[in-house]
Amino acid sequence: MKKKRIGVYICHCGGNISDYVDVEKVRQAVEGEEIVFLSKTTMFACSDSNQRDMVDDIKAINLDAVVVASCSPKLHLQTFRNVSIRAGLNKYTYVHANIREQASWAHSDNKVGATEKAIQLVKAAIEKSRYAEALETNKIKAIKAVAVVGAGVAGMKAALSLSDKNCDVVLIEKEATVGGRVAQWGSLSTTSETGKEMVSRLYEDLLKRSNIKLFTNSEVIGNKGSVGNFSLQIKTKAEIVEMSVGSVLMATGFDPYTPMQGEFGYGLSDKIITLPEFKQLIDEQQGQLIYKGQKIQNIAYIYCVGSRQTDGENTYCSRNCCTSTIHAAVIAKKKFGDLNNYHFNRGLRTYGKQEVLYAESLRSGDIYLQSYEDNLPTVAVEKGKTIVKINDILTNGREIEVEADLVVLVTGMVPRADNSVGSLFKIPKGRDKFYNEVHMKLRPVETVIDGITIAGACQGPKNIAESVNSALSAATKSYSILSKGELETDPLVAVIDVEKCSWCGACEKACPFDAILKIEKDGKILAEINNSVCKGCGMCAPVCEPDAVNLIACSSAEIFSMIDALV
């Protein structure tokens, strides 16, 4: 093998690395390696000016490959592969060493140790670089059609936006009608349109589009394939339909939180209802507000039910319940006249322009009582009365009680209980159990599964406008994957040695992506890798007894040389 000429760049990450790792020492430790022809430290390896310097260096001293020691490859592997391309190198010759997450951040209490570890990681990367081969990307045909799962406002907007872009859409809705949660709502904040009217407007537009195929009462029950060509099985009321699309956009929404029996009195009295029930009540009633035969005068709203839990699992804030509740309270007062609204809250979160609504409610005489974080309000049901008690911060901790004709539990958003579609596509979830994006700021609507985007409240609590923004972003992303008609996939996949393989099925069981097929070739049963599905994760390699699976770019020679450098 020809001896390579390698350049090594060690990044300060503006202090993220250099505050704990002595980057100059790392540089000195590797500059003498026989294949290292250039070693440099840099403040921000990813900055435009450094990228230009790298291109110039590669050309000036004829480097065959570069190693950058910086942050996680999740952030910048692609950045430096692109630098390699611009310098005329094959992008797969580039090797990344992560000395931020794996050294400086992990060992911020031990600078000497962090530096030693960084040196080892960079040396291992140099060894890998020695073997890294030039590879060609695979090109696959992309079907210019998108399946949108869920026809709530987010799903409908995504479908319309794709349709505008002359992209075929399959819109799949589990329920009999479109519109999701918003279709159940009356008055909406900031607009004169009701939820039902908004949904009807979108639905009418939807019906005009010849390139949107809507399936209601339908679910996705199967998928073979991957980005560019997912072949979906859709179960409708009557039959099972097969559909091929290039990308899947998930807009499956949320469930409202259901309080547990006894949580703030829930289930102990029929005077205790949830926010969605209350919204429906005020929407349907005219004239007077009557519930269960009783005229309602005093309403107590208890905020953060099922959100910001200190004991339960839902530690997150549900984002729009404060605004939604205040809006409902204002509407109720306008519609039914003399009502008393008591808001038992934990600090109001009417962020941005929603603040105006809070001010309006204060002006109309609504009363706000705020609980201490470790002393939440209580609801007692005594002799048919419901009494809400609180130690109110705003009046110096005084115990205040309200006898409420109606208690509204402000229930937040939780992930859908039924996650069968999510499991089907293996979409990862975050710690809040909503679907997780790749990166909140860099790739907010993409998932780690190529070709699957997420929109609306299935990614986390959102109001309507925020859901639409994410839906349109996801539509653009799905569209941009497919718009060119073909797409490139990494060749970093597993390969089967047909001589050694005798099909035992172990690799198929180990594969998390269903990328291994059982085939018959020349009378022999074998494993075959579906290259467009395989992620090169390597799960199949160690379970293969006859050692018939190899990974491109992670060959045994590369791995053993890296281990030698590390130990």
Next chain:
Amino acid sequence: MEDSGKKLTYDALVIGAGIAGGEAALNLANTGYKVLLVDKELSVGGKMIMLSKVFPTLDCAACITTPKVSEISRHPNITILTGSEVSKIHKISENHFTAVVTQQPRYVHVADCTACQLCEQACPVSVRDQYQFGLIGRKAAFIPFSICSPKAAAIDIESCTLCGACEKVCPTNCIDFTMEVETFDLEVKTVVIATGFTLFDPKNMPRYGYGVYKNVLTAQQMERELAPTRPFNTILRPGDGKMPDRLAYVLCVGSRDASVGNPICSQICCMYSIKQAQLLMGALPMADVTIYYINIRSFGKGFEEFYQQAKGMGVNFVKGKIGRISELENGNLMLRYEDINTGKLTETEHDMVILANGVLPNTGIDKFFDNEKLALDPFNFVGQSDMLASPAKTSIEGVFVAGTATGPMDIPDSILSAGAASSEAISYLIQHA
């Protein structure tokens, strides 16, 4: 119409090259459209490129912004004009807008400048550095900041004495005092407004003493002190260079306050203050940090957990709006407020105060348009004609809005809003092709 400038033709004009404008431009460019991206500053990257780390993930802002900036700068479908402003946007018909772009002279030929900084060293004029929010000085011949793009010097002609020292030392002869204002006549098919926001000037609230008391800073100044490209190598109070150990954050400065004309919540100050407090706990392990708040609004994904994490780290949260700040002889500051938890009027001494100043609209954007009216909302942000169902649409068909030009927003929301605006713009281009 005047017909003096060079003619430029693009599919889309994106006004503002911050994180929202950049994202919108990239989406359009990646779909195959030719984009002109205009920014009035000397560098693209907007406000985000100046930040330290960003909540709630504590990613370093530069690590996220610079590669985006690099991608924008290098994209074959994107042309960038910095130091430039747009005017006279005229809608001729659907899919056909004209506009004028005016570029102020930089007095440096960017293509030839190597950012060697010799001009900076030679320049005898020192002024306050606006990119470090006045914490330190810069020269009249200067590179805006270390990770700016384009990375090239500029001459601040207002401060320059025309001594010629920079010209003499420039190894590539790229400094050119004969450069003049350039105008370009533009033809585009769609417009995306991503003009961002401006910040409340706390000098408008004299009771907090900003600009008078040396150790009262804005959050932007603290952001610079915490950034990797920080002006000092540690956290210092500007009054005497002492390292602070009792810091206070005052929230809602110029937000939720009708008395200063801004009744709305700025949506980001709670979170950036909590973030800075966490970073300060790392930078100054012995320091006490107190956040004075009305409500903590940690509403986004991962935000509440981030708030709880700050509490766990020992950040002190006090519910109470600061009434007045006064300066003590040693430069320390006395904060007077009602501690809502106890109901008592309280005074507490701190040695450095950071004002979490709020988000205001950039005004005058409606004046860019000459024949159609760009509607504004009651707070002077760009109005949304169909706020819930199509948040990126404005009162003018074919003109879309992204990011904080429509109202306060954090970075993740700005990026999603930019995604929506570019999606609408792409649909518009396809439908009117």
